[in-house]
Amino acid sequence: MTEFNNFIDGRFVAGRGDAFANHFPTTGEVIGQIRAADRDQVDAAVGAARAALKGPWGKMSTPDRMGLLRKLADAITARFDDFLAAEIRDTGKPRSIASHIDIPRGAANFGVFADQVAVLGTECFDQPTPDGAGALNYAIRTPRGVIAVICPWNLPLLLMTWKVAPALACGNTVVVKPSEETPATATLLGEVMNDVGIPPGVYNVIHGRGPGCAGEFLTSHPDVDGITFTGETRTGEAIMRAAASGVRPVSLELGGKNPGIIFDDADFDATMEGIGRACFANTGQVCLGTERIYVQRGIFDRVAEGLAQQARGYRLGDPFDDATTMGPVISAGHREKVLSYYDKARAAGADILAGGGTPEMQGYEGGYWVQPTVWTGLAEDAAVVTDEIFGPCTHLQPFDSEDEAVALANNSPYGLATSIWTTNLARAHRVAAQVEVGISWVNCWFLRDLRTAFGGAKSSGIGREGGIHSMEFYSELRNVCVKL
Numbered sequence: 001m002t003e004f005n006n007f008i009d010g011r012f013v014a015g016r017g018d019a020f021a022n023h024f025p026t027t028g029e030v031i032g033q034i035r036a037a038d039r040d041q042v043d044a045a046v047g048a049a050r051a052a053l054k055g056p057w058g059k060m061s062t063p064d065r066m067g068l069l070r071k072l073a074d075a076i077t078a079r080f081d082d083f084l085a086a087e088i089r090d091t092g093k094p095r096s097i098a099s100h101i102d103i104p105r106g107a108a109n110f111g112v113f114a115d116q117v118a119v120l121g122t123e124c125f126d127q128p129t130p131d132g133a134g135a136l137n138y139a140i141r142t143p144r145g146v147i148a149v150i151c152p153w154n155l156p157l158l159l160m161t162w163k164v165a166p167a168l169a170c171g172n173t174v175v176v177k178p179s180e181e182t183p184a185t186a187t188l189l190g191e192v193m194n195d196v197g198i199p200p201g202v203y204n205v206i207h208g209r210g211p212g213c214a215g216e217f218l219t220s221h222p223d224v225d226g227i228t229f230t231g232e233t234r235t236g237e238a239i240m241r242a243a244a245s246g247v248r249p250v251s252l253e254l255g256g257k258n259p260g261i262i263f264d265d266a267d268f269d270a271t272m273e274g275i276g277r278a279c280f281a282n283t284g285q286v287c288l289g290t291e292r293i294y295v296q297r298g299i300f301d302r303v304a305e306g307l308a309q310q311a312r313g314y315r316l317g318d319p320f321d322d323a324t325t326m327g328p329v330i331s332a333g334h335r336e337k338v339l340s341y342y343d344k345a346r347a348a349g350a351d352i353l354a355g356g357g358t359p360e361m362q363g364y365e366g367g368y369w370v371q372p373t374v375w376t377g378l379a380e381d382a383a384v385v386t387d388e389i390f391g392p393c394t395h396l397q398p399f400d401s402e403d404e405a406v407a408l409a410n411n412s413p414y415g416l417a418t419s420i421w422t423t424n425l426a427r428a429h430r431v432a433a434q435v436e437v438g439i440s441w442v443n444c445w446f447l448r449d450l451r452t453a454f455g456g457a458k459s460s461g462i463g464r465e466g467g468i469h470s471m472e473f474y475s476e477l478r479n480v481c482v483k484l
């Protein structure tokens, strides 16, 4: 059984907070024990991060830091199989997904932000003065300081390094609080940090739950200079309240109820492939996933049947078997939440085109399984159509006109992402500009260029990360005005 310890100031230390079990979602068996950090240990982690800022890390040149980030990318790749096994055991996600998305992106994030900091410039202004000599204003970029990184369980290494890499690139130090469901890859990264020579205190990991525990101890710590978070909107609100004390900046990437819009001129096969992934990839546990689909009436039945067939075609099972295409959801609690929506859909009179319950899983009876599910026929104010479910399920609704599709898509407090499927380019541009989201995909989904702005509108978040936008959050500009 693996013991997940905290990583503070370059050393692994057993937590003095509560201890709780880590489960393998495929079977439900206990595979590890997490020893949460208590308040003093969170304090020690923040203290170590502060000391590292003042120490060798704070004094290191940007090229040297970039060199270490590139080494980190290489070192993750060198230990690819260890990271892969750790991620699969924590999440139950199929190897086919983790080996193509989670672990490669975990490494790539460090390379991308090393490149980004290499081309980072600042502004400069000549200023006329009454004496005619002028002044020169130029900005220098300073790290924000100690960054708290609060992560979810759906893409643990990918989302954690998406924040840690730019934070370190800008010269900050970090204290990471991984999800209590997925402690493994953040812990393993501690070993890699030591192996490549990242100074102690630059990267710290504290384990534990959120409210009243390590998460809250960290976000409310007065010596934290900024907080970055991905997860549920209500948690984002709690973190924002904590950040108000001390006026600390936050970057929040929150929930979604993302609409897909399919026009009748779409390339049918490509659309079905893309929208299917958008609904079911990672067992629907992707904040960008599509839980509402609006289909132009003429092709509604064909799309509905195509999607239902896809849902029925998933192969659930052993994540280490390459034939497996869908894993369980993350936990017993999350399964209960997802299934409660399956019940609500049935009670509200949905047409269940596929799934709608729990699969028979011989040999994996204790696992957290749910069936990939497709519904239609519900009103737009049904809970299944309004709430983020975060499971392998979606609801289809017909529309007649472009304006109606846009209005339906925008009828949500969330605004994270959309995908628009059409061969009419003018319409694609029009609709992409009108849907109130941070990310509009046209004829694709989850096609990521890591230089682009990533984040949500409305209740889906505050701020953008990615490329220069990450640099803006993880550094501060100081203007220097020189009288000539």
Ligand SMILES: NC(=O)C1=CN([C@@H]2O[C@H](COP(=O)(O)OP(=O)(O)OC[C@H]3O[C@@H](n4cnc5c(N)ncnc54)[C@H](O)[C@@H]3O)[C@@H](O)[C@H]2O)C=CC1
Pocket (backbone or CB within 6 Å): 150, 151, 152, 153, 154, 177, 178, 179, 180, 208, 209, 210, 211, 212, 215, 216, 219, 230, 231, 232, 233, 235, 236, 238, 239, 253, 254, 255, 256, 286, 287, 334, 337, 388, 389, 390
């Ligand atoms: N990427 C996303 O958008 C995600 C959305 N979710 C949604 O959120 C629901 C709940 O899942 P959870 O894992 O409970 O998400 P969550 O948002 O509560 O947890 C995410 C992280 O925040 C921490 N946290 C929770 N409360 C905190 C607080 N008051 N202060 C500081 N840290 C805190 C947790 O320990 C975890 O590390 C899911 O059912 C799903 O609908 C969950 C995970 C990811």
Ligand SMILES: O=C(O)/C=C/C=C(\O)C(=O)O
Pocket (backbone or CB within 6 Å): 154, 155, 159, 162, 230, 231, 253, 285, 286, 287, 288, 448, 454
């Ligand atoms: O590609 C990314 O950087 C992020 C993808 C997914 C999420 O943010 C999420 O599911 O929370």
